[in-house]
Amino acid sequence: MNMQAEKAPQQKASPNYAGIIIGLIVIALLAYTTNWLSHNSAKIVGKDFSKALEYPLWAALLGLIANAVVTSTGTKEMIKPAIRTELFLKTGLVLMGASVNLGVIVSIGSKGIIQGLIMITCVFFFTWWLCDRFGISESMKAVMATAISICGVSAAIAAAGSVLAKKEELAYVTALVIFTALPLMVLMPWLANVLGLAPEVAGAWFGGNIDTSAAVVGAGTIHGEATAKIAAVIKMTQNALIGFVAFALAFYFTTVVEKGGQKPSASVIWERFPKFVLGFIFTSIVASMGFFDKGDLTAIKNLQQWAFNLAFVCIGLELTFVDFKHLGGKPTYVFLIATVFNTLLALLVSYILFGVLA
Numbered sequence: 003m004n005m006q007a008e009k010a011p012q013q014k015a016s017p018n019y020a021g022i023i024i025g026l027i028v029i030a031l032l033a034y035t036t037n038w039l040s041h042n043s044a045k046i047v048g049k050d051f052s053k054a055l056e057y058p059l060w061a062a063l064l065g066l067i068a069n070a071v072v073t074s075t076g077t078k079e080m081i082k083p084a085i086r087t088e089l090f091l092k093t094g095l096v097l098m099g100a101s102v103n104l105g106v107i108v109s110i111g112s113k114g115i116i117q118g119l120i121m122i123t124c125v126f127f128f129t130w131w132l133c134d135r136f137g138i139s140e141s142m143k144a145v146m147a148t149a150i151s152i153c154g155v156s157a158a159i160a161a162a163g164s165v166l167a168k169k170e171e172l173a174y175v176t177a178l179v180i181f182t183a184l185p186l187m188v189l190m191p192w193l194a195n196v197l198g199l200a201p202e203v204a205g206a207w208f209g210g211n212i213d214t215s216a217a218v219v220g221a222g223t224i225h226g227e228a229t230a231k232i233a234a235v236i237k238m239t240q241n242a243l244i245g246f247v248a249f250a251l252a253f254y255f256t257t258v259v260e261k262g263g264q265k266p267s268a269s270v271i272w273e274r275f276p277k278f279v280l281g282f283i284f285t286s287i288v289a290s291m292g293f294f295d296k297g298d299l300t301a302i303k304n305l306q307q308w309a310f311n312l313a314f315v316c317i318g319l320e321l322t323f324v325d326f327k328h329l330g331g332k333p334t335y336v337f338l339i340a341t342v343f344n345t346l347l348a349l350l351v352s353y354i355l356f357g358v359l360a
Contacts, residue, residue: 018083025084029319032068033311036061040307058155058314059180062173065318072319087169087316091159092278094309095244098156099285100294100302102242107235113355114206118239120351121210121344122247125151129340136332140259141167144251145175146333150340153241154179154213159313160244163278164252165259169317176314178337183217186345191224199353201225205232206352210240211345232356242286245279 039060072078107114126147133143141162148161155176162172190212194204208221209232218237222230288294294302 018080021080022083025081028068028072028081029084029312029315032064032315033061033308036064036311036315037308039064058176058310061311061314062176062318065315065320067318068315069319078319081319085316085319087313087320088163090309090313090316092163092281094306094313095156095160095163095278096281096285097302097306097309098241099245099282100289100299101306102238102286102289104242104286104290107239107242113359114236114239117206117210117236117351117355118243121348122151122240122243124347125340125344126247128343129336132336132340136336138333138336139171140255141165142171142175142333144255145171146337146340148247148251149175149179149213150337150344152244152247153215153237154183155310156215156241157244157247159310160248160278160282161251164248165255169320173314173317174333175337178334179213182337182341183212183214186212186341187217187221187224190221190345191229194225194229200357201228202232202356203352205229206236206356207349209233209236210352211348212237213341215241245282245286248279 069078072081129147129150130143133146138146144165145158145161145167149155149158151157158172158175158179161167190208191204194207199207204225205222205228208225208229209218212218212221215234215237218233219230222233289299
């Protein structure tokens with residue numbers, strides 16, 4: 003008789019439905035609290051500060067607090083299946099396409115487009131080079147260069163999805179973007195008045211430099227209504243290029259960084275291709291063709307914020323402070339140096355295009 007026991011077939015573990023449901027409830031409650039805080043931040047931190055302290059910071063902070071609670075109570079593994087960071091991030095980016103109206107961008111003329119191309123190209127490659135000098139990782143380098151050169155948080159999210167960056171890298175860059183936006187939002191309108199800049203020049207400067215849309219509008223509003231309009235359109239122009247940069251980064255990482263220069267197959271490139279880019283571009287085209295009325299755009303904007311709320315809550319739930327510790331202080335030095343470069347270059351380009359050549 004063969005006494006050797008036959009191997010029992012491995013049974014697939016059944017999904018932890020209770021953990022998924024509880025996790026989704028926790029995440030939804032945290033996102034709801036984030037939404038309340040972001041809409042009432044003026045009462046909490048003051049009107050000026052509230053314009054720069056956007057919902058990603060509140061969401062990540064609440065997520066970190068909840069992270070500490072579920073870790074200490076031993077329930078983190080139970081709710082882990084409900085943490086779907088990438089799904090929420092990419093959904094938010096697709097919805098963000100509706101805020102990029104190509105007709106509005108064209109209405110400002112070629113100057114805004116030229117400025118956007120100059121700023122993105124120069125700031126991106128300067129930051130990329132600077133990251134190399136400081137020994138920053140490839141994925142962190144991509145996220146930071148994209149965030150500083152295009153539009154902060156949204157661009158960082160797109161880049162992170164394209165290069166498969168770590169969650170702590172995205173959270174680190176997001177925090178830097180938000181914290182630098184506040185002083186720039188307050189300082190730049192004052193400098194614009196000291197320098198005697200015309201509203202068009204000041205608006206182009208704000209839109210081409212400040213990394214969050216809310217802070218751009220805030221700085222423009224402080225300076226004047228005409229400035230705010232120009233600043234918003236310039237920022238929108240740079241936002242429109244998120245999809246193209248995300249695709250280029252995905253292609254570069256697939257063909258160069260991950261494959262060591264070896265040419266991958268078409269199927270591998272398609273597998274790594276950030277599909278949300280197609281959704282972003284499609285939504286932008288549909289919005290530009292007038293398929294959405296004002297009410298639709300408001301609803302889409304609200305859904306976008308909810309998606310990003312959920313995403314950053316999940317990032318906070320996944321992170322630990324140890325994740326940040328190993329990143330060190332070098333990314334902060336790079337970010338600050340690149341931001342100064344961005345500020346000075348944006349002033350020069352804006353003055354020439356909207357001042358000298360006006």
